Amino acid sequence: MDHTTAQELVIEHLDLYHRSMLDIDTLRTVQAVLAMCVFALVFFGTYRATRAPYAFWWAGVLVVSSASSAMYLLNTTPAQPVTDAIGQGLGPVAGACAWAASRSLRSKPTAWWQLYPAGVAVFAFALMDRRDDGTLPGTPALLTAMVVMFTLTARELWKYSQNPHVSRDREIVPGARVGVVVMALASALIAVFYAVRLGVFAVLGPTSHFYLTWTGPVTTTLFILILLVVVTHTVGALSQLESSHEWRRRATYDDLTGLLGRNAFMERASALLAQRHAEGVSPTLVIADFDRFKEINDERGHAAGDRALEAFGDACHRLLTREDLACRLGGDEFALVLAGADVEEAEALTSTLSTLFVALMGTDVPCPTVSFGIAPAERSASLSESLRYADDALYQAKRAGGNRSVIFARVTR
16 A cells, blocks of 8 residues: 555545544543543642552653643644654653552552653654654554553552452442452553554554554544543542551551561560460560660761661561561560570570671661560460560660670579
């Protein structure tokens, strides 16, 4: 098919659309205006109220997609080759923002630079692409990038929907569970739609009747308009869900070390001791405290102290098993429950923990030594009593000069 025939076929189909429905430029204008209206609802109505990253990233999707549509409206100007390439490149950036939004629900951060590689590649391809079939340059690259981005988005959302906090939590925000599933299915449907577009484009060609009628620009724009309606109905509930999970996380974990907070530790430790005692096993409790920590804060500043706390938390994360518990009780005091260790094994573990702590601190900042008090969590003693025994052992370690471990059973002999 020569260039003239291809253009005539495209014009013929566009004329058909003009007679039967809104033309593509009108649809793109409607899409851009609707996207900005939804942006106002999402950003000012949801994000500013919840500060949820999910709402922030979806606001980004709406702004970028509006900018992409605006670029296509300039296709009758002398700048058309550049504006078309920009419009094509912004599509994958919007998809990347949707991917970042889905990652935020799982508390996975996304760096700004991760948004741009696909868009830059499509933009460059569109600038170099010189098509003679009347379609936008860089279309194959755009379709491929959109398939990838929305497949990744659907994957993240589906994984999140399987999270026990989402699938079984009775206190979940009303409508949020359905919203997660709907957004996962919508993202998967978008990925499939772009995959079909890519397949039809490659096999039948962009001037085929099937491509222009069922997978062309008009159909795509209508598809996006439907997605905007879905976003409007789900982003509020999902942002509230994300915020509630963040508050729960802060109530459960210490922000600086990532270890459990006191209240969450006491609750989980009580349950763990009951379980292990029922199995005929006595776990071991350990209380750790830095030696002369105040001197480091006074001499090197609180940043050095925070670094020590973070390093000790990191050492606990690396060394303890999934069954063990670790908690920052407050200040520079920590508590551990070693689910499967006796007091001698716990004593050996504290030595390894101290060595790893020193290695993680490095040499540019003074590293405090650590004293440990160790006590068996016996069936006859409550959690509070066992912690008190470990604290008594810690006191003996401090009195002996610190930088050592003391077992409560040895103290009482």
